[in-house]
Amino acid sequence: MKLDGKVAIVTGGAMGNGLGIVKVFLKYGADVVIIDYSDKLQQTLQELQNPKVMGYKADIRDKNMLIAVVNDVIAKKGKIDILVNNAGIAKLQPFATMQDDIRDAHFDINIKGTWNMTQAVVPYMIKNNYGKIINLSSVTGPMVADTGEVAYATTKAAILGFTKGLAMELVKNNINVNAIMPGYIMTPMVDGIAKDSNASNPQSVINGIAAGIPMGRLGTIEELGELAAFLASDEATYITGQGIVIDGASTLPETKSVGV
Numbered sequence: 001m002k003l004d005g006k007v008a009i010v011t012g013g014a015m016g017n018g019l020g021i022v023k024v025f026l027k028y029g030a031d032v033v034i035i036d037y038s039d040k041l042q043q044t045l046q047e048l049q050n051p052k053v054m055g056y057k058a059d060i061r062d063k064n065m066l067i068a069v070v071n072d073v074i075a076k077k078g079k080i081d082i083l084v085n086n087a088g089i090a091k092l093q094p095f096a097t098m099q100d101d102i103r104d105a106h107f108d109i110n111i112k113g114t115w116n117m118t119q120a121v122v123p124y125m126i127k128n129n130y131g132k133i134i135n136l137s138s139v140t141g142p143m144v145a146d147t148g149e150v151a152y153a154t155t156k157a158a159i160l161g162f163t164k165g166l167a168m169e170l171v172k173n174n175i176n177v178n179a180i181m182p183g184y185i186m187t188p189m190v191d192g193i194a195k196d197s198n199a200s201n202p203q204s205v206i207n208g209i210a211a212g213i214p215m216g217r218l219g220t221i222e223e224l225g226e227l228a229a230f231l232a233s234d235e236a237t238y239i240t241g242q243g244i245v246i247d248g249a250s251t252l253p254e255t256k257s258v259g260v
């Protein structure tokens, strides 16, 4: 299988996109390490019931903790081949009145957390002259945005810059660095956005999102996991520094009126 013998770290793997990535990586034979700060982590590990997966409860804002976790993974597994920087948050608020703590939470987790995690892992990848790093960006920021998303969009655009800068620096070390740019994938984050909205029925918000996507539905965490597995595999060795869109054509329409 395409990830046999590989050791992967997935941040935010307790639920949502991260869990989809974990499941697909396990399906393809990888050993997977989940790093997540949620209490849900323990339950997820029990539900997966797979000796090839282990978890650490840690916050990616805590760099020293991440260094300790990575040292422990190296002691147990000997190497880290794949890093998926997936953990992230999204809280919608109008820019004009947004409190600094909301802005800082986005910057600290989505940008600095990804930075911390990567810096903890990269020295081992350089030593091995091998690595695949996959960062969760979004179509939100680099391509599109809705109201209330200024903080989130800023961080997701930053992740694309981070991906390109890092890819260039690590090309000589046989390390591929790419970003995934999802449109809407059905996860607890999206559920939260629907519940936080002013609509009386959150399901109507999800239905509204689906109606705006040419494929007529949100993506699944397994579809996202398959793309991550491809980028993490040795079938994708000549791809680096790229952002790959997976969005059911949500960013494709040029107009709402022209057509046959």
Ligand SMILES: NC(=O)c1ccc[n+]([C@@H]2O[C@H](COP(=O)([O-])OP(=O)(O)OC[C@H]3O[C@@H](n4cnc5c(N)ncnc54)[C@H](O)[C@@H]3O)[C@@H](O)[C@H]2O)c1
Pocket (backbone or CB within 6 Å): 011, 012, 013, 014, 015, 016, 017, 018, 035, 036, 037, 038, 058, 059, 060, 061, 085, 086, 087, 088, 089, 090, 109, 113, 136, 137, 138, 139, 181, 182, 183, 184, 185, 186, 187, 188, 189, 190
């Ligand atoms: N769901 C979507 O439609 C969508 C679209 C584009 C991009 N993304 C990106 O995909 C990634 C995952 O999103 P999701 O929808 O699965 O979110 P989610 O909220 O459903 O899950 C996020 C996971 O990350 C963990 N996490 C958050 N902050 C953390 C921290 N500081 N330290 C450790 N763990 C932390 C959470 O506990 C949770 O398990 C995010 O980076 C998000 O920006 C999601």
